[in-house]
Amino acid sequence: MSDLPNPAEIGPDPSLLLVDDDEMFVNRLARAMEKRGFTTRAALSVEEAMRMIVESAPAYAVIDLRLEDGNGLDVVEALREAREDARIIVLTGYGAIATAVAAVKMGATDYLAKPADANDVTSALLSSGETLPPPPENPMSADRVRWEHIQRVYEQCDRNVSETARRLHMHRRTLQRILAKRGPR
Structure with a gap:
């Protein structure tokens, strides 16, 4: 198709x-x-x-x-x-x-x-509006969506880990561990 x-x-x-x-x-x-x-x-x-x-x-x-x-x-x-x-x-x-x-x-x-x-x-x-468009063939996993959001906020905070952690309501060390890993698929 x-x-x-x-x-x-x-x-x-x-x-x-x-x-x-x-x-x-x-x-x-x-x-x-x-x-x-x-x-x-x-x-x-x-x-x-x-x-x-x-x-x-x-x-x-x-x-x-x-x-x-x-x-x-x-x-x-x-x-x-x-x-x-x-x-x-x-x-x-x-x-x-x-x-x-x-x-x-x-x-x-x-x-x-x-x-x-x-x-x-x-x-x-x-889409015509009467029906929903079909679901994506290969949607991102929830882990990937979370990772992408964290990365975006991190960039918007000028790569400041402490500020990013504060805005995301996360512990700074937890955020550092997430940022150190590669993104999920």
Whole structure:
């Protein structure tokens, strides 16, 4: 079975805006989505995304919730105002029910927690809304998701073990042991 969608599923306007401040991630996702038939543009900030929406509002969008210069929900709101029929996916490393509800209320079509791959994003963008998209073929284990979250917070705390442990409500030595190990598969 091919992971590539039928061009008819995408529709007459394949324009896709990707908004994420992780440049490597957004470039990798852009290439993968282009292989699936989308015409992609990438923005690394709220300001850049807003400018792109004014220039030409896309039919599809994948927007990170937390960006260095603001909140992705502002981009969701601007796109929804510019183009009511846009299919918008909010993508974030902080999967909390409150943010999912806020994203949907602002006009997002769906909400995906990072890390999500191009197949997950494509399924969410093209799902009809009446049925849930199929589960991922090879989902990450719970141990891997936990490890990824710890690594993200550790990076955001400028690799400060004590600060990371405080924010995660963990003992510093426990965190040091986790960080010393390789990530689970």
